[in-house]
Amino acid sequence: MSTDKTLIRGARVLGGPPTDVLLDGETIAEVGAGSGAAGARVVEADGLVLLPGLVDLHTHLREPGREDSETVLTGTRAAARGGFTAVHAMANTFPVADTAGVVEQVWRLGRESGYCDVQPVGAVTVGLGGRQLAELGAMHESAAGVTVFSDDGKCVDDAVIMRRALEYVKAFDGVIAQHAQEPRLTEGAQMNEGVVSAELGLGGWPAVAEESIVSRDVLLAAHVGSRVHICHLSTAGSVEIVRWAKSKGWRVTAEVTPHHLLLTDELVRSYDPVYKVNPPLRTEADVLALRAALADGTIDCVATDHAPHPHEDKDCEWGAAAMGMVGLETALSVVQHTMVDTGLLDWAGVADRLSFRPAHIGRLTGHGRPVSPGEPANLTLVDPAYRGPVDPAGFASRSRNTPYRGRALPGRVTHTFLRGRATVTDGKLA
Amino acid sequence: MKRHLISAADLTRDDAVLVLDTAEELGRLADRPIKKLPTLRGRTVVNLFFEDSTRTRISFEAAAKRLSADVINFSAKGSSVSKGESLKDTALTLEAMGADAVVIRHHDSGAPHRLATSGWIGGSVVNAGDGTHEHPTQALLDAFTLRRRLGAGAGHDLGGRRVTIVGDILHSRVARSNVHLLSTLGAEVTLVAPPTLVPVGVERWPCEVSYDLDAVLATSDAVMMLRVQRERMNAAYFPTEREYARRYGLDGTRMARMPEHALVMHPGPMNRGMEITADVADSPRCTAVEQVTNGVSTRMAVLYLLLGGAALGTEEPAGPTGRHTESAEQGENAQPHAEENT
Numbered sequence: 001m002s003t004d005k006t007l008i009r010g011a012r013v014l015g016g017p018p019t020d021v022l023l024d025g026e027t028i029a030e031v032g033a034g035s036g037a038a039g040a041r042v043v044e045a046d047g048l049v050l051l052p053g054l055v056d057l058h059t060h061l062r063e064p065g066r067e068d069s070e071t072v073l074t075g076t077r078a079a080a081r082g083g084f085t086a087v088h089a090m091a092n093t094f095p096v097a098d099t100a101g102v103v104e105q106v107w108r109l110g111r112e113s114g115y116c117d118v119q120p121v122g123a124v125t126v127g128l129g130g131r132q133l134a135e136l137g138a139m140h141e142s143a144a145g146v147t148v149f150s151d152d153g154k155c156v157d158d159a160v161i162m163r164r165a166l167e168y169v170k171a172f173d174g175v176i177a178q179h180a181q182e183p184r185l186t187e188g189a190q191m192n193e194g195v196v197s198a199e200l201g202l203g204g205w206p207a208v209a210e211e212s213i214v215s216r217d218v219l220l221a222a223h224v225g226s227r228v229h230i231c232h233l234s235t236a237g238s239v240e241i242v243r244w245a246k247s248k249g250w251r252v253t254a255e256v257t258p259h260h261l262l263l264t265d266e267l268v269r270s271y272d273p274v275y276k277v278n279p280p281l282r283t284e285a286d287v288l289a290l291r292a293a294l295a296d297g298t299i300d301c302v303a304t305d306h307a308p309h310p311h312e313d314k315d316c317e318w319g320a321a322a323m324g325m326v327g328l329e330t331a332l333s334v335v336q337h338t339m340v341d342t343g344l345l346d347w348a349g350v351a352d353r354l355s356f357r358p359a360h361i362g363r364l365t366g367h368g369r370p371v372s373p374g375e376p377a378n379l380t381l382v383d384p385a386y387r388g389p390v391d392p393a394g395f396a397s398r399s400r401n402t403p404y405r406g407r408a409l410p411g412r413v414t415h416t417f418l419r420g421r422a423t424v425t426d427g428k429l430a
Numbered sequence: 431m432k433r434h435l436i437s438a439a440d441l442t443r444d445d446a447v448l449v450l451d452t453a454e455e456l457g458r459l460a461d462r463p464i465k466k467l468p469t470l471r472g473r474t475v476v477n478l479f480f481e482d483s484t485r486t487r488i489s490f491e492a493a494a495k496r497l498s499a500d501v502i503n504f505s506a507k508g509s510s511v512s513k514g515e516s517l518k519d520t521a522l523t524l525e526a527m528g529a530d531a532v533v534i535r536h537h538d539s540g541a542p543h544r545l546a547t548s549g550w551i552g553g554s555v556v557n558a559g560d561g562t563h564e565h566p567t568q569a570l571l572d573a574f575t576l577r578r579r580l581g582a583g584a585g586h587d588l589g590g591r592r593v594t595i596v597g598d599i600l601h602s603r604v605a606r607s608n609v610h611l612l613s614t615l616g617a618e619v620t621l622v623a624p625p626t627l628v629p630v631g632v633e634r635w636p637c638e639v640s641y642d643l644d645a646v647l648a649t650s651d652a653v654m655m656l657r658v659q660r661e662r663m664n665a666a667y668f669p670t671e672r673e674y675a676r677r678y679g680l681d682g683t684r685m686a687r688m689p690e691h692a693l694v695m696h697p698g699p700m701n702r703g704m705e706i707t708a709d710v711a712d713s714p715r716c717t718a719v720e721q722v723t724n725g726v727s728t729r730m731a732v733l734y735l736l737l738g739g740a741a742l743g744t745e746e747p748a749g750p751t752g753r754h755t756e757s758a759e760q761g762e763n764a765q766p767h768a769e770e771n772t
Contacts, residue, residue: 190539198631201539201563201606206630270547271540315548317517319538319561 004420005029007037011045011381013371015347021050023377026419030373045381048414049347052355053085053378054332055367057148057177057255058231058303060324061087061118063109064102065094070308070398072109075328076116078306078397080423082328083380083413084116086359086367087306091123092153098123098134100142107144115423119362122146124165124176128154133165140172147363150177152231153278155213157183162217166226173363175227175253178217180238181279185209190319192265192280200268202318205280207235214238218245218252229361230254232305234279236289243298253361255303256290258327258334263287263403273314273321274403277307294353295344301358304331308399326397330390332382333409340384341410347384366419377420386412396429434546434555435732438566438610443587446615449731450574451584456734457727459496469738470499473530478520479558480506480536485698486558489722490533490567493729497738502529517541521550529553531737539563554736562601568697569607571728573615575721576652579693589616594646596622596678597656597705598667600629604656604697609637620646624678626667643678647687654695655680655705671704681707685715693717 006023013019013031021028022035030036056079062070070078072089079087089106091097097106103120110118122139126132128151139146149169156162156178165176186209191197193204214230218241221228230242233254245252259277264284267275275281293299307324314321335354339345345353359368369375387410392400416424423430432440441449459465475494477487487503494501504524506516517536524532531554534542539561546555559565573588580591593612599605599621612619619637621628632639640646647653658678660671668674675681685694694706694716702708710716 193630195631195634198629198635199606201561201603203562204630271543315518317536317538317541317544319541320517 005040006043006417006420006422007035007040008043008045008050008379008381011048011050012347013050014351015049018046021371021379023417023420026377028371028373028375028377031371043381043415047385048381048383050371051083051347051351051380051382052369052371053367053380053416053418054083054354055358055362055364056084056087056304056306056328056331057229057301057358057362058152059087059089059306059328060092060308061089061106062093062308064105069310072106072118073113073115074396074398075306075308076110076113076118077429078326078328078395079116080416080418081396081413081429082330083332083382083416084328085378085380085416085418086117086119086364087328088119088121088148088362090152091121091150092128096123096127097121098126098128100135100138100144103139103144103146104142115429116418117367119148119364120144120146121152121177122149124149124151124156125161130154130156130158130161133161133168136165136169136174137172140174147172147174148177148229148361149174150179150231152177152179155179155181155183157213159216159220163220163224166221166228167224170224170226175229175361177229177231178213179231180210180213180217182209182212185212189280190276191268192282194265194283196265196268200271202268207237207282210235210279211237211241214241218242218250221252222248222250225251227251227253232257232260232279232303233290233299234260234282234286236286239289239293239298243293246298253300254298255301255358256294256299257305258302258331259325259403260290261287261294261302261338262334267403271318273316273318274325274401274405276318276321276323277325278323291338291342291344294339295349300361301353302331302335303358304328308397309401310399314401324401326395326399326402329395329397330402330404330409332413333411334404336384336411337409377417379417380413381415383412383414384410386410388412433736435566435736436543436546436555436557437564438569438607438614441566441611441614443614443616446570446573446611447585447587449570449728449735450577452731452735453570453574453724453727454584456730457724460723460727466496466498468498469734470494470497473499473737474502474528475499475531475533475733476502476504476524476529478504478506478524478532478534480517480534480541481559483535483559485722486535489725490558490729492726494733496726496730497733499733502527517545518548518550521545521548525551525553531556531733533558535559537561556732556736559603561603563603564607565603566607566611567725567729567732568604569611570732571721571725572608572654572695572697573611574724574728575695575717576617576693578724579717580651580691587615588612591617591651592620592649593617593652593654594620594622594650595654595656596643596680598627598658598662599623599632599656600627602656608654609635613637620650622646622678624668624674627662643684644687647684648689650688650692652693652695653680653688656697657699657701658705660701660704675704679705679707680710682709685710685713695721697721
């Protein structure tokens with residue numbers, strides 16, 4: 001396979017003018033019109049945009065433990081269909097990824113899948129319990145080489161534990177990815193607290209429960225000189241805090257999910273649990289603030305928070321339903337719809353927010369690289385002219401809990417290349 | 431009216447007046463020796479209660495039986511299956527049994543809405559209280575009581591009347607439904623509570639909010655006291671029950687500041703000594719017991735209007751007008767012992 005050559009003809013690299021890109025083995029050999037095609041497989045890319053392979057900082061692959069909702073194999077197949085070449089697998093599995101053994105297992109399953117690189121995220125505390133630091137150093141030194149640590153699903157709410165974790169990972173340039181949710185302020189929380197929750201009689205999840213933790217953690221990161229990353233930032237107030245922290249030069253990064261860029265809590269009026277997610281869908285004003293922050297770079301990247309759940313966990317009343325949405329296979333379409341088609345971001349900006357920056361935050365070396373000769377051939381071709389309804393039946397994910405069922409969205413990933421090998425061809429898994 | 435009754439907000443002013451007028455007609459049945467109409471004979475009404483509420487359940491049961499429906503009481507409490515599974519699977523079971531209407535009480539806000547829109551069942555759904563969302567038949571019986579006591583007769587709404595609702599607004603489905611319904615009927619609603627028990631977002635509701643009970647008593651045509659759970663003080667909603675009672679409880683002194691014609695209402699069960707003192711609860715101005723009576727005729731009206739119309743097919747719906755009631759009574763007399771359809 002390493003002798004295989006692929007010529008991508010007429011692609012708009014990062015949305016630029018059409019050109020040819022030649023892949024040789026695992027790397028990009030040439031970029032420029034008229035690249036030598038002798039013996040190469042040709043991919044006609046007329047009208048398609050070529051991006052560096054997308055990188056997700058926030059994916060729930062569910063294995064080990066909840067293979068009924070997703071496995072590393074099905075999750076990475078979904079990732080490939082969505083244009084991703086690397087995903088960060090969150091630690092809230094059963095058992096929790098809080099030891100070198102578990103993170104190595106997940107990492108190995110990813111290698112065996114062959115569809116997408118899997119970079120495990122390690123838990124910050126043992127069992128996500130929030131009390132005792134997990135062996136962060138051992139996870140870093142393992143074959144999985146963990147640099148991102150998160151108790152995602154739970155907030156590291158103890159200020160001392162958070163401070164210690166931030167300090168400790170400085171030794172190996174790690175980062176703590178915080179699920180910012182003040183637990184006491186969100187007891188019984190079912191949706192965003194505001195006008196809609198007041199009417200629906202559902203327990204409120206106030207914006208301040210996120211913003212108070214974001215405020216505390218940027219101050220802690222500044223105090224100890226560490227890197228902190230804010231997971232799924234969801235409120236206009238959090239944007240202001242991160243913007244302020246960045247203006248001070250503090251090492252703060254943040255992600256936003258596709259669904260928080262598009263959907264609002266008005267959808268909860270249906271009481272359809274497909275809209276139940278944590279953090280919850282917020283208001284129109286929050287959505288607009290998040291888009292603006294992603295456009296100006298205050299928010300560094302888009303991360304899916306792909307959260308598969310079996311059908312029965314959503315086919316029930318709101319209060320009994322699980323929180324979360326699948327997102328890998330619709331992320332790029334939602335970003336095109338909310339950011340590109342609105343003029344907020346060009347395709348170079350998309351490459352930055354969905355590949356360069358998340359790879360840099362995760363300290364991945366083989367992903368998020370420029371489309372240039374000598375770079376690893378991790379690439380995604382997208383057809384921006386496509387428009388069609390989302391059909392969950394066609395998902396590669398084992399779960400179907402998408403909030404976009406039937407919604408017309410633009411953009412379609414036609415090809416994904418992982419180190420020169422096509423994982424997706426003409427929109428289908430290779 | 432729509433096929434379901436999920437929220438008081440689903441009712442237009444005319445819908446609501448129709449329910450109240452129908453309830454007036456049906457209420458006269460209570461004065462007759464045989465309190466029964468054949469209107470819903472052969473129809474099945476299921477009382478599906480995921481939460482204990484003997485008062486509401488027996489009120490619906492009495493209403494359905496007085497209309498000659500077959501009544502099945504299904505208490506899902508204590509079921510070993512998980513909550514989500516039990517609602518769907520129970521619904522499918524009821525559908526298989528041919529339920530024409532499901533009266534549902536559930537601890538989760540939105541469960542009746544989900545039941546009505548999920549495709550699990552085909553019959554009508556009546557919300558008998560869901561979580562901290564709504565309790566529309568309670569609001570209808572409250573409106574019925576208000577209209578009767580405040581002198582507006584059939585065909586009229588509550589235009590210009592001032593109703594004050596006092597207590598745990600945040601967790602109250604009764605308050606939510608009453609705000610919708612009473613404002614639809616033209617009443618001016620004021621909510622009174624400590625700020626901790628008023629929901630964020632209340633500013634969009636069609637009502638006023640006050641933190642001062644004494645300031646609004648003199649201008650109220652009715653004061654509705656909500657039950658306040660003592661456990662709320664453990665979550666710091668208020669410091670102690672004594673402080674709550676002092677600031678927001680209705681006692682004789684406060685009642686004396688209300689206009690002479692003004693009512694004291696309570697959806698029950700009352701927490702004597704907390705939100706209401708015994709002398710107020712037992713005074714002739716307190717309509718708590720009358721509300722229970724009115725609950726049966728109001729719920730009869732709801733079941734009648736949801737089930738008794740077109741769905742009857744060949745039979746002309748036995749209207750609650752005098753003529754129809756008479757013929758219905760004859761029908762009842764023909765089979766005086768055909769009851770207890772459980």
